[in-house]
Amino acid sequence: MKILFTVGGSQAAVFGVAPLAAAARNAGHEVLLAADEPLMAAAQSVGLPAVCITAERMRYGQDGMTAAARIDALLDLTGQWSPDLVVGGLSHVPRVLAARLKVPYVRHIWHIAPMARRDRTAVAELQPQLERLGLTELPDPDLFIDLCPPSLRPPGAPAARSMRWVPRVTQRRVEPWMYTRPEGRRRALITAGTRNLVLDTPGSSLRRLVEELTGAGVEVLIAALPEAAERYGAQLGDVRIGWIPLDVVAPTCDLAVHHGGATTAMTLINAGVPQLIVPDNGYGKAVAEAVSGFGAAILADPHRPPAGQEPGETVVAGCREILGDPRYAERTRALARESAALPTPDEVLRDIEALVAR
Template sequence: MKILFTVGGSQAAVFGVAPLAAAARNAGHEILLAADEPLMAAAQSVGLPAVCITPERMRYGQDGMTATVRIDALLELTRRWTPDLVVGGLSHVPRVLAARLKVPYVRHIWHIAPMARRDRTAVAELQPQLERLGLTELPAPDLFIDLCPPSLRPPGAPAARAMRWVPRVSQRRVEPWMYTRPEGRRRVLITAGTRNLMLDTPGSSLRRLVDELTGAGAEVLIAALPEAAERYGAELGDVRIGWIPLDVVAPTCDLAVHHGGATTAMTLINAGVPQLIVPDNGYGKAVAEAVSGFGAAVMVDRHRPQAGQDPDEVTVAGCREILADPRYAERTRTLAAETAALPTPDEVLREIEALAAR
């Protein structure tokens, strides 16, 4: 079977789909990953055969603006390499492609933010493309795979096939400190994911947060892009900063402070690490609200500072609270156990194979 995986947005989209794509490849299927140019390096870093379809990064919610270019690029690709099944994510462009090719379509996302309204808007924006391609409607996905733990799914979320989260990130040479807990010290990880150079704290003072944590005896690691380490490393005191494989270091951490990325949050949940989340957009806020609502995190909304409080102190106080209260770690371990019990990518692949065999 030939399966076309499609991704857009940030590197997190590549890391999220990689376990299922690898499972398909390991089972003997031919796969290709259609991605934007900024995501090609991430695809290569996790061993996926990738082809570039557009030079610029796709942004969710812009289907109508970029649909013609993306659909035409995908149609050109599939004239030379015709898939038996298409796997897409947040964008509905791959769904148009699957309808045009008359092959099954699988939607594969981490469904935590209520997206029904945005989905309806995106489908409406694609109507001109349907007419252009001679399609009367955009059929529903043949299978919806959701990586979100059932306990975190929003009310009214569509029925889905749950699948276990399997961490997958770009790797580097692993050193003993990455997989070893420091003796006699707490370890706190800070990251802004792959989309931002550095975490934007409420008071824009990451140095103060680092100083407060190290002053309390914690070891601080900052997982960041190489260019961030070069630019900010000298300003942040006695910390390790640079590209750190999150899946390797997470099990050694007592707390993680991050931006609310779904890939980051799920990798930390998988490792049983409580979180302080400073969301950098609406989707990150939805992630933060869900995880904090379960009791596995504290959310600090930098766009809504608490009256009369120093915004940096709010972040520091949240870190102190999580480190002092074992209930956060206990709730995170509950989520970790829940996700560990979900079907693996190999198991879900069997359902995908059945779709193509119809």
């Protein structure tokens, strides 16, 4: 079987789809990943055969603006390499492609934020492309795979085949301090993912946060792009800063402070690490609301600090609370157990194989 995986947006989309794509390759299927140029390095870093379809990064919520070019690029690709099945994510462009090719379509996402309204808008925006291709309607996905633990799914989320989250990130040479806990100290991880150099904490208080944590005897790691270490390393005192494989270091941490990215949040949940989330956009806020609503995190809204509290104090106070209250770690471990009990990519692959066989 030939499976075309399609991704756009951030590196998180590549990391999210990599376990299922790897399972398909390990089962003997042919796999190609269609992605944007900015995502090529991420695809290569996790061992996926990737084809560039556009030079610029796709922006979610802009299907109507870029659909024609993306569909044409995908049609050119599939004219040379004809898939038996298409796997897509948040964008509905791959769904158009599958309808045009008359092959099954699988939607594969992390459904933690309400998407019904945005989905309806995106489908309406794609109507001109359907007419251009001679399609009368956009059929529903043949299979909907959701990586989100059921306890975090939003109300009204569509029925889905749950799948276990398997961490995938770009690796580097692993050193002993990454996979061992510091003796006699707790450890906190701070990261802004791959979109920003460092976390933009309320009141631009990253240095203060580091000082508060280290002053309390906590070891601080900052997982960031290499250029962040060059620019900020000397300013942040006694910390390790640079590209740190999140899946390796997460099990050694007692706390994580981050921006609300999907890969970051689920990799930390997978390791049972309580989180303080400083969302950098609406999606990050939805992640923070879901995880904090379960009791496994604290949401630090940079625009709405608690009454009488300075913005810079919000994150610091939240870290103190998480480190001082074992219930946050207990709730996160409960989520980790729920996620670990979900079907593996190998198991879900059997459902995909059945779509093509029928």
